[in-house]
Amino acid sequence: MIPVGLDSYLVLGAVLFVCGALCMAMKRNAIGVLMGVELVLNGANINFVAFARYNRTFQIEGQVFALFVIVMAAAEAAIALAIVLNFYNNHLTVDVDTAEELKG
Amino acid sequence: MDQQAVLFLIIATFTGLSAIAVLVSQNIVRAAVWLLFTLAGTAGVFFLLGADFVAATQLIIYVGGILVLVVFGVMLTAQGPFITMKVGAAEWVIASFVGLLLLGVLVTSLVGAFNFRTPSPEMTSAEKSLSSAELGQVFLGLEGVTPETNLTGLPEGARPAPRQRVSYLLPFEIVSVHLLVVLIGAAYLARAKRRRGAIS
Numbered sequence: 001m002i003p004v005g006l007d008s009y010l011v012l013g014a015v016l017f018v019c020g021a022l023c024m025a026m027k028r029n030a031i032g033v034l035m036g037v038e039l040v041l042n043g044a045n046i047n048f049v050a051f052a053r054y055n056r057t058f059q060i061e062g063q064v065f066a067l068f069v070i071v072m073a074a075a076e077a078a079i080a081l082a083i084v085l086n087f088y089n090n091h092l093t094v095d096v097d098t099a100e101e102l103k104g
Numbered sequence: 105m106d107q108q109a110v111l112f113l114i115i116a117t118f119t120g121l122s123a124i125a126v127l128v129s130q131n132i133v134r135a136a137v138w139l140l141f142t143l144a145g146t147a148g149v150f151f152l153l154g155a156d157f158v159a160a161t162q163l164i165i166y167v168g169g170i171l172v173l174v175v176f177g178v179m180l181t182a183q184g185p186f187i188t189m190k191v192g193a194a195e196w197v198i199a200s201f202v203g204l205l206l207l208g209v210l211v212t213s214l215v216g217a218f219n220f221r222t223p224s225p226e227m228t229s230a231e232k233s234l235s236s237a238e239l240g241q242v243f244l245g246l247e248g249v250t251p252e253t254n255l256t257g258l259p260e261g262a263r264p265a266p267r268q269r270v271s272y273l274l275p276f277e278i279v280s281v282h283l284l285v286v287l288i289g290a291a292y293l294a295r296a297k298r299r300r301g302a303i304s
Contacts, residue, residue, distance in 0.1 A: 004109040007215045012116045012149065014210040016142070019123040022203045028189040029132050031177050035139050038170065039123055042146045045162075052234070053153040054218075056253050057267055059234055060242050064272050066150075066158045067239075070165050071279050075286040077170045081177045082293035089297070094181045095189065
């Protein structure tokens, strides 16, 4: 049995990151893409807090940056949902494949 | 196996499986519910790591705020065909291949890359872990809170560099103003537009 250490938390963060990245790439619903972004930010946050716990140099920075990431995620979710609602009002769909007005 | 390892295994399995369920569920409402479980499990991981304030903030802002926002977004845009959007089988194959490849690269490069694998002994006791009061003092800009240690990660034989004393008052202010600006922008973007000629 592998003892639980920093590596275990980093692997958990990597799992969340990969799930979020695939979610961003695969979901056709714009809100699903937003959920993928949240998963990626959570994976990064787990890494921050794990380093805060296991490395005394980052004892404060890890938690401070995790708090900043949470606030940024709140701002990003608010603005992204506003954009999605605006897109839905104009196009009556949330399928990101149809959002190709800016395509070159 | 000690208590913390058991707790970590339970919470980590729960969180990881919920994250995978967010990925594979085709129904957007079910994905939102699985995201709720993932965020709550992440808060549990933070509690396990001794970051009480971050965990409480995660529960309040993510589970209480962002998820409600996401659910409202789902409800406002939930028209029959958009609730379940199918993804083709070929895309699933490519995505799982790329995902496993990315996970393999990340895990093989992460595991064993850091030499501080166990918590330093002065941090294992509960009273020496970072309290929310110290976190608030760092945000207020008080000096003398940041630990006096040498920086880690230096190459072998390098002269040990002491850590600078830092405070996070200015980033805190910047992020608060940023949040205000973003919320005003979001309210402007999502406002209800009156159609020309409609009865006001």
